[in-house]
Amino acid sequence: MMSLKEFENRNVSEGAYYKVDIPDYPETGWEKAKQVFSRAIKGELFVGLYIVMREMIKFDIHTVQYPKEKLPIGPRYRAVHEMQRLWESGTERCIGCGLCEKICISDCIRMDTKIDEQSRKQVTEYTINLGRCIFCGYCAEVCPELAIVHGGRYENTSEQRAHYIGYEDMLTPFDMAVKGQVAEYPGFGAITPHEDERVKSTPLAY
Amino acid sequence: MVNFKINGRSVTAERGDTIINVARREDIYIPTMCYIEKTSPCASCRLCSVEVEGHDGFVLSCNTPPTEGIHVITDSESLKTERTNIMRMYDVNHPLECGVCDKSGECDLQNKTLEFNVGQQYFSAKDQPRKIENWGLINYDPSLCILCEKCTHVCNEVIGDDALDLLFGGYNSKVIPKNAETLDCTFCGECIAVCPVGALVSSDFQYSANAWELSKIPATCAHCSAGCALEYEVKHAGIDSPGEESIYRVSNNFEYATLCGAGRFGFDFANRASKDEAAFDAALSALQNAEAIRFSSVISNEETMILNGLKAKLGLKLFNEDARHMQTFMNAYANVSGKRHYSATLETLKASDGIIIIGSRIATDNPGVRYATTTAARHNGAKVVYMHPLEDALLQNTVTQFIKYEVGTEEGVLALLAQTLLVGKELTQREQAFFDGLDEGYLNAETNVGDDELALLVKQFMRSKSKTLVVGSDLLAHARAENIAHLVAMIEKYSDFTVLVVPTEVNTLGVSLIADLDIDVASKNVVGYNAKGSFVISALGDGNLNVPALNQQEGTVVSIDKRLLPTNVALSFDGYTLNDLANALGVYAKNTIDYTAALPVESGFQAVEFDSLENFYSAKGADIRGYTLNEVTAKRGGHPEDVDELPEFNGAVIYHVNPVLQFNAFTAKTVQLEKDNNLYGSASFAAAARLGDGDAVAFEYAGETVRRIFKLDDTLKGTVALHPTFDLGLNVTSGYRFEHVNFYERE
Ligand code: SF4
Ligand code: SF4
Ligand code: SF4
Ligand code: SF4
Ligand code: SF4
Numbered sequence: 034m035m036s037l038k039e040f041e042n043r044n045v046s047e048g049a050y051y052k053v054d055i056p057d058y059p060e061t062g063w064e065k066a067k068q069v070f071s072r073a074i075k076g077e078l079f080v081g082l083y084i085v086m087r088e089m090i091k092f093d094i095h096t097v098q099y100p101k102e103k104l105p106i107g108p109r110y111r112a113v114h115e116m117q118r119l120w121e122s123g124t125e126r127c128i129g130c131g132l133c134e135k136i137c138i139s140d141c142i143r144m145d146t147k148i149d150e151q152s153r154k155q156v157t158e159y160t161i162n163l164g165r166c167i168f169c170g171y172c173a174e175v176c177p178e179l180a181i182v183h184g185g186r187y188e189n190t191s192e193q194r195a196h197y198i199g200y201e202d203m204l205t206p207f208d209m210a211v212k213g214q215v216a217e218y219p220g221f222g223a224i225t226p227h228e229d230e231r232v233k234s235t236p237l238a239y
Numbered sequence: 240m241v242n243f244k245i246n247g248r249s250v251t252a253e254r255g256d257t258i259i260n261v262a263r264r265e266d267i268y269i270p271t272m273c274y275i276e277k278t279s280p281c282a283s284c285r286l287c288s289v290e291v292e293g294h295d296g297f298v299l300s301c302n303t304p305p306t307e308g309i310h311v312i313t314d315s316e317s318l319k320t321e322r323t324n325i326m327r328m329y330d331v332n333h334p335l336e337c338g339v340c341d342k343s344g345e346c347d348l349q350n351k352t353l354e355f356n357v358g359q360q361y362f363s364a365k366d367q368p369r370k371i372e373n374w375g376l377i378n379y380d381p382s383l384c385i386l387c388e389k390c391t392h393v394c395n396e397v398i399g400d401d402a403l404d405l406l407f408g409g410y411n412s413k414v415i416p417k418n419a420e421t422l423d424c425t426f427c428g429e430c431i432a433v434c435p436v437g438a439l440v441s442s443d444f445q446y447s448a449n450a451w452e453l454s455k456i457p458a459t460c461a462h463c464s465a466g467c468a469l470e471y472e473v474k475h476a477g478i479d480s481p482g483e484e485s486i487y488r489v490s491n492n493f494e495y496a497t498l499c500g501a502g503r504f505g506f507d508f509a510n511r512a513s514k515d516e517a518a519f520d521a522a523l524s525a526l527q528n529a530e531a532i533r534f535s536s537v538i539s540n541e542e543t544m545i546l547n548g549l550k551a552k553l554g555l556k557l558f559n560e561d562a563r564h565m566q567t568f569m570n571a572y573a574n575v576s577g578k579r580h581y582s583a584t585l586e587t588l589k590a591s592d593g594i595i596i597i598g599s600r601i602a603t604d605n606p607g608v609r610y611a612t613t614t615a616a617r618h619n620g621a622k623v624v625y626m627h628p629l630e631d632a633l634l635q636n637t638v639t640q641f642i643k644y645e646v647g648t649e650e651g652v653l654a655l656l657a658q659t660l661l662v663g664k665e666l667t668q669r670e671q672a673f674f675d676g677l678d679e680g681y682l683n684a685e686t687n688v689g690d691d692e693l694a695l696l697v698k699q700f701m702r703s704k705s706k707t708l709v710v711g712s713d714l715l716a717h718a719r720a721e722n723i724a725h726l727v728a729m730i731e732k733y734s735d736f737t738v739l740v741v742p743t744e745v746n747t748l749g750v751s752l753i754a755d756l757d758i759d760v761a762s763k764n765v766v767g768y769n770a771k772g773s774f775v776i777s778a779l780g781d782g783n784l785n786v787p788a789l790n791q792q793e794g795t796v797v798s799i800d801k802r803l804l805p806t807n808v809a810l811s812f813d814g815y816t817l818n819d820l821a822n823a824l825g826v827y828a829k830n831t832i833d834y835t836a837a838l839p840v841e842s843g844f845q846a847v848e849f850d851s852l853e854n855f856y857s858a859k860g861a862d863i864r865g866y867t868l869n870e871v872t873a874k875r876g877g878h879p880e881d882v883d884e885l886p887e888f889n890g891a892v893i894y895h896v897n898p899v900l901q902f903n904a905f906t907a908k909t910v911q912l913e914k915d916n917n918l919y920g921s922a923s924f925a926a927a928a929r930l931g932d933g934d935a936v937a938f939e940y941a942g943e944t945v946r947r948i949f950k951l952d953d954t955l956k957g958t959v960a961l962h963p964t965f966d967l968g969l970n971v972t973s974g975y976r977f978e979h980v981n982f983y984e985r986e
Contacts, residue, residue: 130338131449145477146446152371152378154339154446158478177338235360 106185108219111168114161115184116203117218118210125204126180129156133172133181141165142172159200163189170221182218244310258300258311259287264859269313270322270354272329272347273387274301275433276494276860278396279618281388286325286351289313297321326355332366334382342437344450348385364410374422376504376911377431378445381413384438390414390430397497399613399637400424414438425633425899426913427606428503432493443504443911444488448474453487457854459796459806459864460502461537461789462902464742465585465607466798467491467498468854468864471506471790471809486790486809495860499606500900505909510778512785512814519815522784523823525766525774531556533759534768535969536744537778537903539794540803541849542817543746543753544834546768548826550755558759559770561743561973562750564715568740569751571721574877575728578870579843582731583707583739584800585611586862592619593703595696595736597626597656598649599711600896602633605741607799608709613637622699626652626688627713628977629894629961632954640692640699646894646959646977647886648686650719653726654882655682659693664733673879685885708736712743716975718886725879742799743973744903745789749797752842752868768817771969776817779904781968787812788905793832793849795865803844803865805852843868888979891928893918893938893962895976901965918947920960925951927958928982938980940964941972 059065088094097104106112117126129146141162149155173182181203205215217223241252245267252261257280262269272284280301288297292310297318305311312318330352337343369381388405391414395401402424404417416422431439453472460467469491476483486506491498526532532546532555550557573579588594588611602609615621616637625631625638628646644652658674666674683689700706708730714723731738742748765772767782775782778789789796791812795803818831828834835852838844845866853863897903900912907914918936920928930936932951937944945967955961964971 128338129446130343131452132338135449135451143475143478145479146448148442148446152373152380160478233359236363 100188106187109221110185110187111170111173111183111221112185112187113163113183113189113198114172114203115182115205115218116159116200117180117182117215118205118207120213120215121211123207123210125156126178127156127159127176128178128180129154130177132175132177136171136175138169138171139165139167156200159203160197161203163191163198164193173221179218179224182223183221184218241305241307243305243308246311246313252305256304258289258298258303258305261305262300262311262313267313269300270351271301272351272385272435273389275389275393277497277614278389278392281392283386283388284325286322288318288321290315290318323355323357326351326357327361329385330357331360331362331364332382333385336383339446340383340437341440341445342383342434342450346437347435367411369413372421373442374416376426376428376442376500377422378440378442379414380438380440383436384414385436386412386414387435389433389435390439393429393433393493393497394424395636396617397610397614398425398427398429399609399616399633400427401636403430425602425606426500426504427498428500429493429497432491432498432503441488441504448472448487455490456807456809458790458809459798459804459854460498461508461745461796461806462501462505462906463499463605463607464745464747464799465499465605466745466796466800466802466804467502467607468496468804468856468862469498469502473809484810492856495856495862497607497610499610501606501902501906501912504911505900505906506790506809507910508788508905508908509791509810510780510785510788510812510814512780512812514814515784518784519819519823522766522774522776522815522820525783526553526555526820526824528764529553529555529766529772529774530762530764531558531757532766532768533558533770533772534750535559535770535903536561536742536747536750537769537789537905538746538750539789539792539796539806539831540746540749540753540838540844541794541831541834542768543750544837545817545821545826545828545831547753547755549821549824552824552826556757556762557754558765559750559754559756560759561716562747562754563756563758564712564720564973565740565742565747565751566756568715568720568724571724571877572728572731572740573873574875575725575879576732577873577875579873580801580868580870581710581738581740583709583737584802585739586800587705587737588612588707588709588739589614590619591615591703591705591707591737592621593700593706594621594709595624595626595656595707596709597652597711598713598715598717599709599741600627600629600631600894601625601709601711601741602631603897603899603901604711604743605799608739608741609633609637612709622703624696624699626656628957629959630956633899640695642688642692642696643957644686644688645885646888646892647975648682649714649717650723650726650882651682651686651885652688653714653723654879655679655686655688655693657726657730657879659697660730660734660736666729666733667878669878670729673881676881678882682882682885685887706734706736707739709739709741711741713976715740715743716973718975719883722880722882725877728877729879739799746796748799748801749795749803752797752844753839767969769969775969776820777969779908779968785814786816787814792816793830795835795838795849795852797868801843801868803838803852803868805849805854805865807854840869841871843871845869888977890958890979891924891982892959892977893980894959895964895971895978896961897963897965898961901963903965903971904968907965907968914966916947916963916966917950918960918962919950919952919955921955921957922951922953923956924958924960925949928960930982936982938982940967940978940980941970943970 059068134142145158250261269287271287273281282302287300289300290312372379391403394403406415453474455470460469469489471486472488473484476485489503489506622639623637624640626642767775776784778786790809795805832849835849836846852865898915930949934949936949937946
């Protein structure tokens with residue numbers, strides 16, 4: 034592991050360089066002929082062939098069968114947004130505060146809100162223009178409700194560059210939420226570990 | 240003048256100044272939560288506490304006048320502790336709902352909580368359920384309320400409704416409608432504006448946008464001649480209407496100015512249209528073939544200039560009876576006073592301590608005048624005499640004497656009033672002869688204004704130092720308007736009264752100073768510009784050619800203060816404008832606002848370009864909007880003529896007056912404003928007109944049949960009913976506002 038101190042040493046030439054052992058390029062006709070000869074006769078080709086055959090027989094195939102198969106991606110990867118629901122109740126987490134819309138550096142989030150029957154703020158529509166989104170993660174970071182997070186869905190195909198994504202597309206399905214099938218998202222925008230140790234409690238004298 | 244020191248700096252206080260006034264003038268910061276410049280101090284937050292050297296404890300800078308030689312300290316460790324503790328108290332159990340709160344981003348509590356770094360709750364109190372109230376246009380959430388009392392102060396001291404009260408009950412305290420189950424007021428919405436938190440909010444606006452998303456477009460209210468400064472707050476119209484914008488709310492500089500509900504809630508009168516070539520061509524040929532253009536005073540000065548240009552170019556006539564009445568009145572006035580403009584403004588009215596209002600149902604005709612009168616009454620103890628055939632319940636908290644006169648006898652009333660106010664003044668022989676020739680017995684009998692009433696009036700004003708006579712539109716459109724103007728001008732000239740004439744519509748005064756008007760004759764071939772005609776060019780969206788409304792164009796209007804005020808484009812307009820028509824007809828200007836600098840100097844306008852006009856109140860409250868028209872001297876030579884025989888209005892009479900917050904077809908278009916178009920009358924009116932509560936009636940008005948439901952109103956007296964005209968579209972007349980009608984076809 035490198036320590037910070039090593040990073041701070043900007044004097045990179047000090048012992049940091051070493052020579053790679055590369056033979057000189059052939060120059061004369063004789064040298065060239067020698068190279069061709071040695072490469073052809075040495076049978077490196079068969080080494081490769083042998084490995085492929087061996088793995089084929091062992092059926093230990095390393096090719097990822099995309100799109101049937103996908104590699105797992107890191108939790109901090111920032112792909113297409115997801116809108117979370119609360120556990121158990123399944124209530125949408127987004128309160129419509131508009132902070133994501135405000136902070137969005139490429140101005141691609143837009144939302145409509147109104148007052149609902151219970152005098153609460155309701156998000157009626159919410160879109161992200163994925164053609165403009167630079168997946169910076171600011172929206173997920175600013176969200177006070179852990180409502181908007183970056184998911185792992187990185188494939189986007191559309192007939193148009195300005196492909197909009199609507200609220201419904203991003204929202205966790207209701208049944209998944211109530212069945213407890215949504216894990217708290219560990220990735221970008223999630224709370225940091227040990228958060229509850231830092232919460233200050235309100236004094237209650239009653 | 241008092242000399243003292245603040246933080247070591249020598250300062251001086253004027254009469255009536257408190258410490259905070261002086262500090263703010265000197266740019267010395269004292270934090271406050273409940274202070275508002277235009278009312279008396281609420282003194283509820285105690286954040287403005289300061290120390291005075293040599294004295295123990297704190298004093299409240301908002302309601303303490305300085306004394307000679309004291310040294311005030313506005314910042315110290317102990318003050319900081321005191322203020323921080325106050326903020327900690329405010330934050331106890333305050334809902335953590337900034338995330339959704341309408342006020343977030345412009346909330347005083349939010350700002351001060353951050354300023355004093357209150358990051359957690361230090362005290363506790365058991366919270367209780369608090370019910371969110373829905374009061375029509377206003378929602379109230381008691382759990383957000385910090386009980387600063389700004390709303391109650393402003394409602395009582397500036398508006399005059401006195402509709403809000405504080406229910407004291409310790410931790411249960413809240414704001415409630417005064418003596419009523421639910422809020423029943425004129426819905427000016429000023430309480431919403433002053434509320435430092437999100438407790439009082441517009442129910443239409445609530446949760447529809449955040450403060451920081453809205454662009455503020457400084458403008459001038461388009462509904463009445465008070466010409467209030469307001470800001471249209473504009474945002475995209477929503478995800479489903481890409482490319483479109485809409486106005487979400489209207490706000491104002493509540494610290495120094497006041498809006499009525501029409502300005503605040505009646506903002507959605509914009510006209511949406513695209514360029515319609517066929518209609519444009521039709522309009523061109525209509526104008527070319529027309530005898531005249533009839534237009535309303537809901538128009539900018541620049542558009543009026545264009546109409547003048549069209550008149551000259553095409554040899555048309557220009558009809559606008561409303562502005563012509565104003566012209567006639569002010570010409571006659573100038574003939575006597577020697578000045579083109581009347582002398583008072585809303586500011587001088589506010590500063591008056593004696594006010595006579597005559598010839599207007601002022602509370603609904605011009606709320607700006609009403610608020611100035613209320614302010615004068617509450618803050619200067621002004622005596623307010625209201626002279627009108629009908630009493631007005633909205634003025635009951637303000638008026639100290641009501642003098643009822645008979646409908647139509649305004650000339651006689653003015654003669655009596657002038658006589659009373661000009662006793663012992665040095666008049667010209669002719670003027671003296673006029674008063675000597677008055678048949679007082681006849682006038683008293685016909686006007687129903689008694690000597691005792693006038694004597695009481697004089698008595699009321701004995702101690703008043705600055706007095707204002709407010710003259711309303713009943714007098715402007717009166718058959719004897721000229722002579723009435725002579726009498727009003729005499730009062731202005733000889734007594735210590737200043738005079739405020741209330742122009743009927745938003746720009747009646749401007750039009751009267753610009754337009755070259757003709758007497759409206761019933762010609763067939765008239766192009767109407769927001770007025771009736773055979774071809775109608777209208778911003779209401781119902782005419783033959785669409786033009787932009789006043790919140791969709793740049794331009795200026797002249798307010799009651801004789802001030803030229805700029806207004807701006809809140810929403811764009813894609814169709815044709817009057818200037819496009821004029822350009823096609825050879826009256827050329829690149830933009831409509833090119834006319835601003837060309838407004839007639841002889842009427843008091845200045846050669847100032849539109850783009851150099853400002854439109855704001857300074858941080859210290861100076862009104863920096865447009866410019867005040869220059870005073871123009873006029874030739875004298877007018878004198879009062881003998882009072883004509885006073886007309887009698889017997890039987891059922893209706894008075895054309897709009898209900899609270901309604902003014903014209905533009906306010907009628909808006910969504911939030913109440914549209915009560917019933918005919919209201921007293922029991923004696925019902926008897927005279929043989930009507931019963933709830934009867935459907937019909938009658939002739941402006942040449943057309945109007946149908947109304949008659950409603951009994953027990954707050955009214957006499958045989959005059961109130962008839963609204965706001966919903967009649969362009970079919971309104973500008974004649975004398977009282978009319979004798981025959982009801983027919985009762986169903
Ligand atoms: S920041 Fe979060 S809670 Fe706020 S509007 Fe965006 S998604 Fe909703
Ligand atoms: S009133 Fe102010 S502090 Fe309270 S929730 Fe609203 S924005 Fe936040
Ligand atoms: S809307 Fe105006 S009149 Fe009504 S309670 Fe508020 S301040 Fe008073
Ligand atoms: S409603 Fe608003 S203005 Fe009225 S007392 Fe409460 S916080 Fe103050
Ligand atoms: S209608 Fe008149 S009083 Fe009301 S806000 Fe507009 S200009 Fe002011």
